[in-house]
Amino acid sequence: MITEIKYKKQICDMGKRIYEKGFVAANDGNISIRVSDNEFLITPTGVSKGFMTPEMIIKVDGQGNVLEGIPPFRPTSEMKMHLRIYQVRQDIQAVVHVHPPYATAFAIAGIPLDQAIMPESVVYLGTIPVAEYGTPSTNEIPDAVQKFVHHHQGVLLENHGALTWGKDLEHAYYLMESLEFTAKINWIAKQMNGDRELSKKHVQSLVELKTKMGINSKSPIGAETAEGIHAQKITPPLEQSLSEHDINLIVEKVTKNVLEEMKKLF
Ligand SMILES: [Zn+2]
Incomplete structure (x- = not known):
């Protein structure tokens, strides 16, 4: 049984990681x-996440009442957003909210990450929708996020940033890293007018693989693409530039990498 102090240290280490990674600026x-059915450890407001110490971390209940905390530290103003996710998904153990530059740019542009451009994002991440803008600290953000919590692993917060949730802190963080990486690659490919999606057939194979691997997050990328919703975005189709054999080799190679990554997580 992991003790509370270990969880607090984990949060501090993760704060350092997101700060050094450039996912947050200043006190963002x-x-x-x-930590239990109705107890949560959460970061304080007004503090750089790169320089936290365990005594700064606050314990709250599901209603947001402070159970333990050393003044002057108070819980983040975005606490309601975190608590809503825990309330809706009992299987979720950790939530990460940051402002990574590429993902935040997509959030500002209101563009979801829903293109099947890489096997990893189809298998591991799934679609990342945009949750409608809400005023920070009100119930508007939790309400906007709630509708996506069951079927997705994260969202872009419109004109704001990104949010992921996972079975533990490491999982929630890796989803965020993957989300930002997907946004970055998507943006670079767009500059080359090359954000071609995988074909319906290959997306379908990846979705089947995902099911076999027991990843139960929804993958609307596959479902939508299989129905042809994104078909108009495939310009030119991948098959025109690569042979069937080449594609199979790429899918096989990337699948192997994804499986190796997944082993680290589960
Ligand atoms: Zn924020």
Whole structure:
């Protein structure tokens, strides 16, 4: 049984990681962990997440009442957003909210990450929708996020940043890293007018693989693409430039990498 102090240290280490990674500036971002059915550890407001110490971390209940905390530290103003996710998904143990530059740019542009451009994002991440803008600290953001919590692993917060949730803190963080990486690659490919999607057939194979691997997050990328919703974005189709054999080799190679990454997580 992991002790609370270990969880607090994990949060501090993760704060350092998101700060050094450039996912947050100044005092931005917040992190939380569920420690029991109705107790949560959460980062304080007004503090750089890169320089936190365990005594700064606050314990709250599901209603947001402070159970333990040393003044002057108070819970993040985005606490309601974290608590809503825990309330809706009992299986979720950690939530990460940051402002990574590429993902935040997509959030500002209102563009979801829903193109099947890389096997990793189809298998591991799934679609990342945009949750409608809400005023920070009100119930508007939790309400906007709630509709996506069951079927997705994260969202872009319109004109704001990104949010992921996972079975533990490491998982929630890797989803965020993957989300930002997907946004970055997507943006670079767009500059080359080359954001071609995988064909319906290959997306379908990846979705089947995902099911076999027991990843139960929804992958609307596959479902939508299989129905042809994104078909108009495939210009030119991947098959025109690569042979069937080449594609199979690429899918096989990337699948192997994804499986190796997944082993680290589960
Ligand atoms: Zn924020």
